[in-house]
Structure formats: C-alpha cells, structure tokens
Amino acid sequence: MDWQKGERSENVEVDSGDGDGGGPRFGGGRGLGLGGIVILAILGLVFFKDPTALLNQGNTGGQQVSAPRGQPAQVDPQTKDFVSAILGSTEKTWGDIFAAHGRQYVDPRLDLFSGGVNTACGAASTAVGPFYCPGDQKVYLDVAFFQELENRFHAAGDFARAYVIAHEVGHHVQNLLGIFDQVEQARRRGAPMEGADGLSVRQELQADCFAGVWANHSQQRLHWLQPGDIESALNAASKIGDDALQQQAQGRVVPDSFTHGTSAQRVKWFKAGFESGEMSSCNTFAGQP
Incomplete structure (x- = not known):
C-alpha cells in the first residue's frame, strides 16, 4: 500500500499518559450518551476483548474517576504519519460522500495512547483494543496494537492496519x-443485542462494510493499493470473526454470544462495501447478516 499518497489529517493526537483522553468521566456508567453502556459494550469488543475493561465500575457516588494511568505514548514519526494519512483519507472520503447526500461530515479525532486512557465513555486499558467513543467522537488506538495485530492475529501489512482504523471510523x-x-x-x-442475528453483530458488520466503502473511494482517488493489499484486509477480517476467536480462545464456538459476526460475514460485508462503493450496500439490519 502506497499510503504516503494519503491526505494528512490534523486530528491525530498523541496521549500524554496522564489518563486524560477527553471529556468528563463518571462512575456507574454516567455520561455515556447514545445508548450508554450497551452501545459501549458493542464498541468495546472490536477485537473480542472484555467490554467491562472500558469502564470504571467502582462505587464512586457519581464522582469523577480516572483511567488506569497510562504511559506517555511513544509513537515513532512513521507510525504517526501512517495513521494521519489513513485518517485523512477517511475524512476526504466521508466528507465527499456526505456532501453528495446533502449532509455535513464532522471529522472524528484519533487518540494514540499507551496503557490506559480516560474517555467520555469511561476508562479504558490496552485490553480493550481499538474502539470508538460516541461521547467525544474519538477513535482510540493503543500504539502497541499494530504489533499485536501481526503477532497474535497474523494479520500483517499496511492495509490490514488501515482496515482497523477504517472500521472504527x-x-x-x-x-x-x-x-x-x-x-x-x-x-x-x-x-x-448478542447472538448470530443480534443488533451488535449487525452494527459491527455495517462498520466493516463502511470500511470497504472507504477502501473503494480512496483507491479510486489515490490509486494506492498494491497486489495483495485487499487480501491482507480480508485476512485481518477473517482472523477476528467471533467463530475464529472463540475457537482459538476456548476450543468451541458459541453463536449465542456472538457480537461481531463470523469470519465469513466480516469478509462478506467488507467486500460488499469495497465492490460497490455505496453506503446503500451496507444495510446489515435487513434480512440475514
């Protein structure tokens, strides 16, 4: 992937490590907005991590609480430039799509953190994996995750990493x-919410499809994909299906607990978005997902 062609975003921030990723945080799930803890549980499981790790659930009496103190994020310039290029391309893509539909796209911010971070949705640690918080309209990404993507999920390549960002966007x-x-x-x-036919699965598969729409439009504009790039994204999608992760973690598959969809579904919906380039192809809430 010739990612250097991408438009650079000014919305990438490197966390200072004081645990402050944005917005007030309150115990007991207060301040969550747009669906509260349930929606947060959907978003906190992007890579089958424990959603409760995203919240401080202590008895605080409504007082503001802190995230696990992180470390100042050490981000090498090339990684930050890569993230900026991918985020910038999503801004251009979705800005154009929204404008074509008579709407205005509001750019999200992306917080690169290490160890732990506070968000408007609660406190998060590295265990949560990449996630999006609707309360502050930020994507959160631990700087170590790209290495985990390669080592744990065997999903290497720049476009596999780009897919992760595009999914959160x-x-x-x-x-x-x-x-x-x-x-x-x-x-x-x-x-x-949960289960093979649940709302969580449908919402996550739609985010995969939207990632495919971004891939289509960015490729038309930048011609930056190289042989094997789409395969690397599809490989990443297949490695993080509920069935694959459950089989790896516990030796069996439990469809009733699905939250993100099977490997085949994740591949299917990314391809649907990529092949059509149209949001209308991403209605995962109709029929079978």
Missing part, C-alpha cells in the same frame, strides 16, 4: 447517521 459514520440511536431504540423494544 465506520462507527463514527454510524454515530453521525443516527444508527446508534436506532439500535438503542430497538434494544429497548426487546431486540436482542
């Missing part, structure tokens, strides 16, 4: 479109 797009609110309303009416 896909959640930001959902936020702007009001999809978080719609999911929360459906949950209140009794629609199941």
Whole structure:
C-alpha cells in the first residue's frame, strides 16, 4: 500500500499518559450518551476483548474517576504519519460522500495512547483494543496494537492496519447517521443485542462494510493499493470473526454470544462495501447478516 499518497489529517493526537483522553468521566456508567453502556459494550469488543475493561465500575457516588494511568505514548514519526494519512483519507472520503447526500461530515479525532486512557465513555486499558467513543467522537488506538495485530492475529501489512482504523471510523459514520440511536431504540423494544442475528453483530458488520466503502473511494482517488493489499484486509477480517476467536480462545464456538459476526460475514460485508462503493450496500439490519 502506497499510503504516503494519503491526505494528512490534523486530528491525530498523541496521549500524554496522564489518563486524560477527553471529556468528563463518571462512575456507574454516567455520561455515556447514545445508548450508554450497551452501545459501549458493542464498541468495546472490536477485537473480542472484555467490554467491562472500558469502564470504571467502582462505587464512586457519581464522582469523577480516572483511567488506569497510562504511559506517555511513544509513537515513532512513521507510525504517526501512517495513521494521519489513513485518517485523512477517511475524512476526504466521508466528507465527499456526505456532501453528495446533502449532509455535513464532522471529522472524528484519533487518540494514540499507551496503557490506559480516560474517555467520555469511561476508562479504558490496552485490553480493550481499538474502539470508538460516541461521547467525544474519538477513535482510540493503543500504539502497541499494530504489533499485536501481526503477532497474535497474523494479520500483517499496511492495509490490514488501515482496515482497523477504517472500521472504527465506520462507527463514527454510524454515530453521525443516527444508527446508534436506532439500535438503542430497538434494544429497548426487546431486540436482542448478542447472538448470530443480534443488533451488535449487525452494527459491527455495517462498520466493516463502511470500511470497504472507504477502501473503494480512496483507491479510486489515490490509486494506492498494491497486489495483495485487499487480501491482507480480508485476512485481518477473517482472523477476528467471533467463530475464529472463540475457537482459538476456548476450543468451541458459541453463536449465542456472538457480537461481531463470523469470519465469513466480516469478509462478506467488507467486500460488499469495497465492490460497490455505496453506503446503500451496507444495510446489515435487513434480512440475514
């Protein structure tokens, strides 16, 4: 991937390590917005990590609480430049798409942290993996995750890393479109969150599809993909399916606990977005996901 062609974003910030990633944090899930802890649980499991690690659940009496103190994020210039280029390309892509539909796209910010960080959705540690917080409209990415992606998930390559960022930005797009609110309303009416047919799976697969839409538009504009790049993203998607991760972790697959979709589904919906380049191809909430 010739990522150097990408437009650079000015919305990448390197966390100072004081645990302050943005916005007030309160115990007991207060201050969560747009679906609260349920939506946060969806977003906190992007790579099948424990969603409760994203929240400080102590009895604080409503007092502000702190995240696990992180370390000042040590980000080498090339990594920061890469993240800036990918985020910048998502800003251009989604800005153009929203404008074509008579809407205004609001750029998210991306926080590179190490160890732990406070967010408007609660306190997060490295264990959570990459996530998006609707409360402060930020993507959070631990600087060590790219290495974990390669070592643990055997998903190497710049485009696999770009897919991770684009997936989280896909959640930001959902936020702007009001999809978080719609999911929360459906949950209140009794629609199941977990499970192979649950709202969580459908929301995550849509973020995969939106990542594919970004890949289509950025390729048309920049011609930056090289042989094997799409395969590296599809490989990453296949390695983080619920079935693959459950089989790896516990030796069996439990569809009733799915939150993100199977490997095949994640590949299917990324490809749907990439092949069409249209948001209309990403309605994962209709029919079978």
